[in-house]
């Protein structure tokens with residue numbers, strides 16, 4: 001059977017209901033009773049791609065870029081405002097495995113309710129019921145009402161139902177694996193089976209490592225717009241360019257979540273010295289694939305300063321420990337600080353390095369005792 005998934009010039013606008021708060025009035029009960037205004041916001045636009053049999057597509061973007069919403073459009077939960085989604089093949093989405101449970105119905109009835117909503121026939125559900133309950137470890141609870149289950153038991157049930165049958169097209173948000181450690185292991189195995197058994201997978205998430213390992217294509221979203229669709233490595237590079245332009249705090253957060261995002265660029269700020277009217281900084285940085293960096297960027301109180309004319313310093317220790325080829329990885333520079341920055345604002349200063357201004361890596365780590373108040377007095 002032919003399996004395909006195609007989106008043609010898809011755009012989605014959603015209603016945003018906003019509370020009317022008279023200017024100058026504090027938020028509170030009175031303002032919450034003052035009615036609301038509805039306006040429509042564009043959440044997705046220009047989404048245009050075709051997934052072929054065998055494609056594993058990573059949907060990549062910053063928080064709020066529209067990844068989950070795109071999956072909802074692809075599974076038919078949202079109708080596009082413009083454009084079309086064409087799908088052929090049994091589709092299963094693993095977005096909210098506990099959605100649609102009925103509290104007063106029994107566990108077994110909930111399996112039928114959810115299974116029917118997923119498009120399964122009664123006979124299929126009858127033969128799958130035993131496996132689902134066993135997988136969720138709820139074999140002896142079939143007739144219990146759902147509201148008597150613990151949160152963990154519900155999660156296991158939702159997961160067991162959502163993954164009960166092998167779809168042709170799998171739409172998933174992150175790599176769902178939740179519950180206690182014994183269940184986690186079985187859930188991982190089940191996810192891996194379903195992933196490899198699907199003919200098309202669209203997977204949203206934030207892990208470069210996972211995307212690189214599992215996906216052949218990427219779709220990059222930037223504030224709801226499709227910036228790129230194509231080969232995974234090009235997609236990851238496109239995403240990296242997007243985040244490289246973001247401010248230092250966000251780059252720091254993203255690098256912590258996803259250590260491979262900025263490649264192998266790394267380094268340390270070892271000294272920050274405040275002398276009268278000047279700030280001197282020393283450290284080392286090594287670019288992606290062992291290259292020497294070309295630019296440094298200092299961010300203090302949200303202000304950026306790019307430094308291209310820094311001194312390059314030979315660093316035998318860095319060479320020995322890290323470098324695959326030779327280079328001068330140490331740096332030293334100073335800049336005038338007429339604002340006479342406070343010690344506190346320098347505590348939060350971020351120094352980033354990169355090959356060009358638009359392609360900065362994550363902020364460099366900083367030695368705990370890097371900050372000095374004055375040049376050391378030489379005896």
Ligand SMILES: Nc1ncnc2c1ncn2[C@@H]1O[C@H](COP(=O)(O)OP(=O)(O)OP(=O)(O)O)[C@@H](O)[C@H]1O
Pocket residue numbers: 014015016043061062063064065066067068069070
């Ligand atoms: N039902 C809705 N009504 C109005 N706006 C919505 C609705 N659902 C999502 N949005 C908005 O759409 C945008 C995209 O949200 P979405 O959850 O798809 O982003 P995301 O990329 O999945 O984010 P994250 O990585 O944080 O999960 C956000 O600005 C969000 O506030």
